[in-house]
Amino acid sequence: MKYISTRGQSPALSFSEILLGGLAPDGGLYLPKQYPHFSDADLTAMRSMSYCNLAFAILSRLVDDIPASDLKAIIDKTYTAEVYGFTRAGQNSEDITPTVKLEDNLYLLSLSNGPTLAFKDMAMQLLGNLFEYVLAKTGETTNILGATSGDTGSAAEYAMRGKKGVRVFMLSPHQKMSRFQTAQMFSLQDDNIFNIAVTGVFDDAQDMVKAVSNDHAFKAKYKIGAVNSINWGRIVAQVVYYFKGYFAVTQNNSQKVSFTVPSGNFGNVCAGHIARMMGLPIDKLVVATNENDVLDEFFKTGVYKPRGSANTYHTSSPSMDISKASNFERFVYDLVGKDGAKVRELWGSVDQGGAFDLTSYMSKVKAEFGFISGSSNHANRMQTIRQTKKKYGVVIDTHTADGLKVALELRDAKTPMVVLETALPAKFEDALVEALGEVPPRPASLNGIEALPQKFTVMDANVEAIKAFIVANT
Numbered sequence: 001m002k003y004i005s006t007r008g009q010s011p012a013l014s015f016s017e018i019l020l021g022g023l024a025p026d027g028g029l030y031l032p033k034q035y036p037h038f039s040d041a042d043l044t045a046m047r048s049m050s051y052c053n054l055a056f057a058i059l060s061r062l063v064d065d066i067p068a069s070d071l072k073a074i075i076d077k078t079y080t081a082e083v084y085g086f087t088r089a090g091q092n093s094e095d096i097t098p099t100v101k102l103e104d105n106l107y108l109l110s111l112s113n114g115p116t117l118a119f120k121d122m123a124m125q126l127l128g129n130l131f132e133y134v135l136a137k138t139g140e141t142t143n144i145l146g147a148t149s150g151d152t153g154s155a156a157e158y159a160m161r162g163k164k165g166v167r168v169f170m171l172s173p174h175q176k177m178s179r180f181q182t183a184q185m186f187s188l189q190d191d192n193i194f195n196i197a198v199t200g201v202f203d204d205a206q207d208m209v210k211a212v213s214n215d216h217a218f219k220a221k222y223k224i225g226a227v228n229s230i231n232w233g234r235i236v237a238q239v240v241y242y243f244k245g246y247f248a249v250t251q252n253n254s255q256k257v258s259f260t261v262p263s264g265n266f267g268n269v270c271a272g273h274i275a276r277m278m279g280l281p282i283d284k285l286v287v288a289t290n291e292n293d294v295l296d297e298f299f300k301t302g303v304y305k306p307r308g309s310a311n312t313y314h315t316s317s318p319s320m321d322i323s324k325a326s327n328f329e330r331f332v333y334d335l336v337g338k339d340g341a342k343v344r345e346l347w348g349s350v351d352q353g354g355a356f357d358l359t360s361y362m363s364k365v366k367a368e369f370g371f372i373s374g375s376s377n378h379a380n381r382m383q384t385i386r387q388t389k390k391k392y393g394v395v396i397d398t399h400t401a402d403g404l405k406v407a408l409e410l411r412d413a414k415t416p417m418v419v420l421e422t423a424l425p426a427k428f429e430d431a432l433v434e435a436l437g438e439v440p441p442r443p444a445s446l447n448g449i450e451a452l453p454q455k456f457t458v459m460d461a462n463v464e465a466i467k468a469f470i471v472a473n474t
């Protein structure tokens, strides 16, 4: 399988060749030349598979330059009940992503039982093991440069700690993550982990990552790697749990299922789009945003108008405080008929701070690709957290609450709706106390992390400053 850039001007490369880097040299994002397709018979065979076998069935169709036995061993080492063991009472951690039935045709898909309590662990643990494998083969090293609004950072740092030949430089928005998220990252004292708190919002940090990635000479000299969802390796791993969730709530492949996805950088729902393109019988993909509702605006109007830092709000679902969704480019590439020149034209305008209008494509967005959307705000998520506890006895986090609020508005009575649970409540203790008046439970191993000493550097959103920091620390 070869991978091509959404902007159509980079050479086609293999999976291992694109694994470590983020953006393609032309500034686009990688996608497979064509999506593999799973037939009805394939789906039937996959229905009863364990998570590891399912992951192998999917990944082996997209990764053809790692020997099958090695790929299988990497997957088996990653998806274990021990790694994804922070399940709710009554859930089986062998399922890796168990479902919670709230009522008929309404489910949560638990994606946050990994070491850092957010869905990012689903892909990041695999990425850590794949990086280690590829680096050991080539004898190379990598300096990972990432941006986080709270969850990618800790997931990446936990996955890459102690990995030979890997350093992590993680940019986060200064004082905008929850206390728990901040402590998860900044309390790590490992020599290969560098936390940089950027005075700005997540989008400023993401812009810095992209600017460094677009400096090809610097990227090559300092072997800059990526762990954000601009990296195809992240997306492909996230495709798997849509299949797992679909099989968990259906009896046969003639049934369709809708998924609601709390969204920010559009990586998670992009994986759902790709699962759908591969033949998974998904009805609707519901994009749920918080007050930072650029994506909701697009799916309602056809106009994509990213906002600047001053108009990006700090909310109680802070991991979704994003106004420039990187992975949206992957979907738009498919929407405009895989036309790299068109994507270049559209992002030419976005990269200059502008907008674009795809109103004429909107019937296709819904009818052909199944996308619809909604948004949520602080009052909505407080109310949803309270009602979910009262009605179903289930405590959810603020991001999942954004998803559930939108799902309840947009579901139809006949189609099972699966809401992705993207983080556990413990990560957002202050908001949960406000909603429920009680402290959410957390794994004993994470008790008291907020009191641990923290190691981080504060920096302005300046590309030359982060380059100098990397040079000084390699």
Ligand SMILES: Cc1ncc(COP(=O)(O)O)c(C=O)c1O
Pocket (backbone or CB within 6 Å): 118, 119, 150, 151, 152, 229, 262, 263, 264, 265, 266, 267, 268, 269, 319, 320, 399, 400, 422, 423
């Ligand atoms: C808890 C949580 N929910 C939802 C999202 C949004 O996911 P995505 O950026 O893939 O759209 C994020 C961050 O990405 C997150 O950390």
Ligand SMILES: N[C@@H](CCOP(=O)(O)O)C(=O)O
Pocket (backbone or CB within 6 Å): 147, 148, 149, 150, 151, 152, 153, 202, 227, 228, 229, 230, 264, 265, 267, 319, 320, 326
């Ligand atoms: N919400 C994310 C932001 C980065 O998204 P990514 O999926 O592109 O890594 C976070 O929590 O850091």
